[in-house]
Amino acid sequence: MPDAVLHLEKLRKSFGALVVTDELTFDVMPRELHAVIGPNGAGKTTLINQISGLVAPDSGTIQFAGRDITALPTHARAELGLARSFQVSSILPGFSALENVALAVQSRAGSSFRVLGRAAAEAALNDPAMAALADVGLAERAHIPAGELAHGEKRALELAIALAMQPKVLLLDEPMAGTGREETARLVELLRRLKGRFAVVLVEHDMTAVFALADRISVLIYGRILASGTPAGVRADPRVVAAYLGDEME
Amino acid sequence: MAVLLAASPARPRGRLRALPACIFLAFALIPVVAPFVGGGYLVSLGSRVMIFAIAAVALDLLVGYGALISFGHAAFIGIGAYAVGILSVYGITDALVSLPVALAVSAAYAFLTGVVCLRTSGVYFIMITLAFGQMAFFTASSLAPFGGDDGLTIAARNTLAGLPLLRNERAFYYLVFACLLGTYLFCRALVGSRFGRVVRGAKENPVRMATIGFDVYRFQLATYVIAGALAGLSGFLLANATEFVSPAYMSWQRSGELIVMVLLGGLGSLDGAIIGAAAYLLTEEWLSRVTEDWKVIFGPVLVLVVLFARGGLIGLTRDLARRLARA
Numbered sequence: 001m002p003d004a005v006l007h008l009e010k011l012r013k014s015f016g017a018l019v020v021t022d023e024l025t026f027d028v029m030p031r032e033l034h035a036v037i038g039p040n041g042a043g044k045t046t047l048i049n050q051i052s053g054l055v056a057p058d059s060g061t062i063q064f065a066g067r068d069i070t071a072l073p074t075h076a077r078a079e080l081g082l083a084r085s086f087q088v089s090s091i092l093p094g095f096s097a098l099e100n101v102a103l104a105v106q107s108r109a110g111s112s113f114r115v116l117g118r119a120a121a122e123a124a125l126n127d128p129a130m131a132a133l134a135d136v137g138l139a140e141r142a143h144i145p146a147g148e149l150a151h152g153e154k155r156a157l158e159l160a161i162a163l164a165m166q167p168k169v170l171l172l173d174e175p176m177a178g179t180g181r182e183e184t185a186r187l188v189e190l191l192r193r194l195k196g197r198f199a200v201v202l203v204e205h206d207m208t209a210v211f212a213l214a215d216r217i218s219v220l221i222y223g224r225i226l227a228s229g230t231p232a233g234v235r236a237d238p239r240v241v242a243a244y245l246g247d248e249m250e
Numbered sequence: 251m252a253v254l255l256a257a258s259p260a261r262p263r264g265r266l267r268a269l270p271a272c273i274f275l276a277f278a279l280i281p282v283v284a285p286f287v288g289g290g291y292l293v294s295l296g297s298r299v300m301i302f303a304i305a306a307v308a309l310d311l312l313v314g315y316g317a318l319i320s321f322g323h324a325a326f327i328g329i330g331a332y333a334v335g336i337l338s339v340y341g342i343t344d345a346l347v348s349l350p351v352a353l354a355v356s357a358a359y360a361f362l363t364g365v366v367c368l369r370t371s372g373v374y375f376i377m378i379t380l381a382f383g384q385m386a387f388f389t390a391s392s393l394a395p396f397g398g399d400d401g402l403t404i405a406a407r408n409t410l411a412g413l414p415l416l417r418n419e420r421a422f423y424y425l426v427f428a429c430l431l432g433t434y435l436f437c438r439a440l441v442g443s444r445f446g447r448v449v450r451g452a453k454e455n456p457v458r459m460a461t462i463g464f465d466v467y468r469f470q471l472a473t474y475v476i477a478g479a480l481a482g483l484s485g486f487l488l489a490n491a492t493e494f495v496s497p498a499y500m501s502w503q504r505s506g507e508l509i510v511m512v513l514l515g516g517l518g519s520l521d522g523a524i525i526g527a528a529a530y531l532l533t534e535e536w537l538s539r540v541t542e543d544w545k546v547i548f549g550p551v552l553v554l555v556v557l558f559a560r561g562g563l564i565g566l567t568r569d570l571a572r573r574l575a576r577a
Contacts, residue, residue: 052461053460054457054460054461073460073465074457074460074461075459075460075461075462075463075464075465075466076465078460078461078462078463079463083461084461086458090455090457090458090461091455091458092451092454092455092458093454093455094450094454095450095451095454099447102447103447103448103451103459103462103464104462104463106444106447106448107462107463107464108463111444112444112445112448112464112469113444113445113469113472114443114444114445115439115440115443115444115445115446116439116443117439117443117444118439118442118443119442119443119444119446119447120442120447122444125444161462165462165463
């Protein structure tokens with residue numbers, strides 16, 4: 001597939017004897033929402049970590065926007081337009097929500113070696129940051145220290161940080177983890193609105209959310225893709241139902 | 251309250267602005283009141299406090315804002331001081347030469363060692379900065395042509411563009427004052443800038459900073475070099491104040507004292523570093539006159555401050571101010 005924005009080729013990673021990513025080939029088309037589902041321990045988070053550069057694969061290649069990024073460090077991948085959220089919220093707790101997002105804007109803008117001028121007062125950073133916060137419904141909480149936000153708000157803040165990076169591909173590692181029913185509905189609505197601005201890789205256990213959002217679903221089991229296709233196709237696949245969906249859909 | 255919160259995009263700092271103003275006013279007035287109280291002694295003590303305050307403010311950049319606990323900060327003071335001493339051996343005694351050399355050499359040492367140290371973190375960072383500090387210490391001790399263990403006496407203070415300005419105690423005092431003020435204002439601007447925000451962010455969550463797209467290492471290295479150069483400035487002034495340089499300036503005990511100063515005053519506020527340097531040196535001065543074993547008293551006091559006044563002396567004053575405001 002020459003026009004995939006993200007393409008993994010025969011990616012392999014093992015921790016000791018445990019193979020967590022097994023000759024995995026996977027691609028994401030521009031503006032596509034590609035969900036990755038699978039039981040716990042299937043290697044979903046390790047996969048996201050390899051794409052974002054926090055874990056190095058043993059072999060295989062990762063191509064992003066037509067470039068081999070397998071050897072690039074995390075920050076360089078982010079600069080190219082690869083954003084991610086974490087399963088356990090990863091924010092700067094001592095910074096205000098606005099500052100968290102403004103840092104992402106600043107990263108995008110470059111010139112972070114400026115040592116003069118108060119960054120907190122820069123409209124060029126704060127305005128786009130406010131826009132991203134408004135996008136996720138956090139505008140009114142902009143000045144609250146991020147560590148004091150409620151759990152669901154932290155999840156939304158992670159999204160705002162990712163949005164402010166204006167990514168080509170957004171990697172979402174269980175954005176609904178630990179959120180209540182109402183918050184989940186709000187996040188699904190939000191993702192539905194954002195869909196189409198960029199490609200999304202969505203790792204999620206909430207099947208309602210996955211089937212509501214995904215253009216394509218890949219089922220990961222023991223580090224391998226068991227099946228990949230449209231939501232309807234995957235739902236009907238007997239292997240998937242046997243291995244995973246059978247329990248989850250009840 | 252809600253209105254107040256909405257109107258302040260950054261942390262409200264209004265009340266605390268008064269603190270640095272008071273500190274610098276007090277330093278500025280010392281030579282004015284000195285003739286009536288302590289005379290020349292007070293002036294030289296004051297300049298000693300300010301010289302160490304410069305190094306402590308620089309160390310606060312690393313420890314307080316970057317969570318980089320450098321245990322070799324005194325090495326940069328020593329390098330700055332030796333620049334003055336060694337140049338004077340060769341007859342170069344003008345500050346217009348020795349100051350830039352002191353800054354450049356300490357910055358270069360910070361760069362070369364920082365490239366290695368910043369590959370590590372946590373306890374390893376502490377140990378490796380300590381190792382590089384000791385390397386500088388032993389190198390200075392073995393410099394036989396420049397006094398070796400015994401140190402090196404400097405014939406006279408540096409001239410400034412050929413003028414013997416610094417030999418006047420009061421003029422020297424105000425030069426040190428200007429250096430501390432400049433250091434403080436520069437660091438204050440730095441921590442609030444785009445650059446400083448990245449450094450502070452890396453302290454809170456380096457992984458998040460990398461996934462946002464920041465090469466944290468480069469920012470930390472730049473901070474390390476800036477802090478090293480500022481300590482070099484402090485060393486330049488120290489050599490001129492004492493007209494003597496010695497390997498003891500870069501001993502690990504001295505590095506430890508600098509950390510104590512920053513902790514005692516309060517981490518990550520810059521004001522705290524100045525207050526801590528003053529509190530440490532004045533207590534030392536006073537207690538060492540009471541008893542030779544002053545550290546036996548000072549040690550427990552320090553433990554108490556760290557245990558009960560989280561945030562150091564500056565945290566203590568902040569709490570008091572809050573309580574007074576409420577009453």
